[in-house]
Structure formats: structure tokens, C-alpha cells
Amino acid sequence: MNTNGKPCVARPLAISLIIFALFVSPLAPTSNAQRNRGKRQSKSGDAAALASSKRNPEIARIVSEINASNIERTIRKLVSFGTRNTLSVQDNPTRGIGAARDWLYSEFQKVAESSEGRMTVEKQTFEQAPGKYQRIARTTTLTNIVATLRGTQPASENRLYVVSGHYDSMCTSPTDAECDAPGANDDASGTAAVLEMARVMAKYKFDATIIFMTVAGEEQGLVGSTYFAEQAKQKKMDIEAMFTNDIIGSSLGGNGVHDPHTVRVFSEGVPSSETTEEANVRRGVGGENDSISRQLARFIKETGERYVPSMRVMMVYRRDRYLRGGDHMPFVERGYAAVRFTEPNENYNHQHQNVRVENGIQYGDLPEFDDFNYIAQVARVNAANLAALALAPARPKNVGIVTTRLTNDTDLKWDANKEPDLAGYEIVWRDTTSPVWTNSKWIGNVTIYTMKGMSKDNFFFGVRAVDKDGNRSPVSYPKPVR
């Protein structure tokens, strides 16, 4: 299913074992993989054992330590502040966004104590003047809580992965700073998931750096996340992936559908940040479905379903829900790969609503409508992915399809990765109509490779890096090069 099926030639034992693992291990459950799963299992009865042997035990342990009770406790605490509207009071110790900010800061600081100094926590505070955002009418102080878990591999420590939730909330009116706005789902759920991931992961060492962030001002117009993303761009921070978790709280939709096994991951196809020149190239090569965010979504599906097999990652091929937005958008607009996690079916009675009963219907974003076990499952999908990304090599850079000769083969080249534990690379490919990568081939530690007899006209190709433990990077989609 995932390989060319040719036997590998003699190589040093360690590498051969990796190659063996790569050859026999299926790609993630994909539409094709699912269709062929029965076939594969009938051929090799222990397919399930092979798939689980491919799991990194450290990542599996992280996933198992995510705890729904902690998530529930965080959500109830956040709700207890009455409102977390960005315009609400900041100097009351028990009510308003200031109380929530201070409580989150101290919780992240407690978490950092178990990191042996690798995690630092800061308040990223800034003044937002009126004018830029309709929902901010006078100068307002906003604070993002940013907990940074430094990577331990010198070649990777400046490679960053960001996971975020927004801790601000709103009632029916986004500028009403007084009304109760419990925001138990939107977005105490995402905030609690991020804090729980930080608690579990602070004890572990990763090659690259992970930033656990809770931001303010989402409901005011993505204000906190925009500030962070703009600072990151100005400082040329190498953010390889950003996840926002927003409305991941309920497994029961307003449509009556109960689905605790699905999380939606939204990713854009055409990059928000591309220049006219880049758009011309994309049209010329048919790259509408291969942005860095789309590659990230495919990675999340593959990794999430491997480590949390009871969950289905439902990729949605659009930037966010129809005409709506979230905290990943300031990141994609600045050229970073970023996606949004959201529950499968929303309930609009419990979103952006004053708490009230009307005609026997309870409105408002209350904790009784959260499913804490579901939120923990979504946090597990996130944590597995963050760990997999931060343990794996960077995605290959400057990947190109060489166009100097007209040929029915496909010539690929890329820059060598810098990680000392790099094993080599895989070429992946799929039919042009396939939504996910369906095939892969281990090619060793080379930076140039020709796919013989496979025309770039007829397939999409990509390259990913693999380390000596079998950790794979997301796929890099090539540009045409000379």
C-alpha cells in the first residue's frame, strides 16, 4: 500500500531495521488505506501489531497521561470568574479577565516546576489602541500567557510549535463587559486542553521547542493571536506549525448528533500569504491542495489516528468554518502552517449567548454542556501531534522538482536536514485526485532522487525527513526548480 514493494538491498543493520519498519508500516488510515485495510490484514494477519509497534512509546505515554478531571477543574475555575470578556475588569481578584489571566499564569508556573528549567512562562502584555478593531473602542490592555518548553537538541531548539486556546469569552454582545459570559466551551475547553498538555509534556524532553499559549482578545477580532503572530514574524521565529483549539468542548451538536469520536481540523488550501508570483507558480503546478497548512492537516490525521485510534480526525479543506475565523488565521496570513481544531457539530444556543431560559430552552455557554472526556480526547490528538512534531526532524527545505529536462521521470532535490539523528528521507506520492498521501518510498540519506517511470504530470509528490527512531516530519511539497 505505501511502498513500491521492492526488497531493500544490504545496508548497515540499524538502517535496515528502519527501512524494514518503513516498508512494512502502512500510511495512516486514509480513504485508500481504509478501503484496502481488509486486504492488507488478510495478507499479513498482524497488521495491527505492526501499526502499534510503529508507535513511539514516549508519545503513547504522553497521550495516556492526559486527564479529563484536570480539564474539568480548569474549565470550572475559568467559568467561576463570571466573565472573561477582554473589556472586563482586570484588577478584581475573583471576577473578570484579569482574574483569569493571573490564575492561568500561576497554573502554568506550577506546571513549569516539573520541567527542570526547560519551561519558562511569561505574560505577553500590550496596549491595544482604538481604531484597528471595531470591538475595541478605547485603549485596552491585553495579555497572552506564553509557556515555552525549550527543545534540547541544539540543531532543533529554534524550531517552534505553537498550541493555543483563547481564554477570553463573550455573551450576546461582544462589547458587554458586565454580563455573565461563562465561555465553558468557547473557549475554556481549548484553554484547559492547552494547560493539561503543558502539565503532561513539561516533564518530557523534545528536540524542538513547544509553546503552550492562551490568548486574549479572540472575540474582539483575533487581537491577542495577531499580536503574537506579528511579533513572531518580526523576530523571524521559525514556527513550523500552529494549532488553535477553539470550541472543542462538546460531543453533542445543536442538530442532536452525538459524536464523541470525531474532531474537525480545518486547513486552508490556497495560502493566505502567497504573492502574485507564488500564485502563478501554484496555478502552473496544480498546488491548490498542497499548502503547508494542508500538509500539516494530513500529518495530524495520520499521527492523531495512530495514537488515539478511537478518534477520527475529520479534515475539512477550508481555512475555517464557512465565513468564520479563528486564532490560526493571523499565522497563515504571515506564512506559517496553522490549523484549527473544533468539535464536529456546534450548538449555537450555547455560543455567544446571554445565560437565560427562553421557552424552556437553556441558552448560554455553560459547563453542563461540556463533555470533559471528549475534550481530553481532543487534547490527546493534539499532544500526540505536538510530541511527534517536536521529536521529528524539520520538514525538508527548498524541495524542488527539477524542470531542466522534459522527461517521463520525476527528478526531486532538496536541502540536507541539519539534525544529527537524521536517518534519511521518504518520497511520498498520490494520484492528483486523492485527498491524502497514499504511497511512500524510503530512499536513504540523499538530497536528490529520481522517481523512474513516474511522471510529475500524473502524480503529486512530496518529501519528508525521518530520524533514527522512525519519527517522520510533515511532508514538504516541491516547487519547480531549475
Ligand SMILES: [Zn+2]
Ligand atoms: Zn472561540
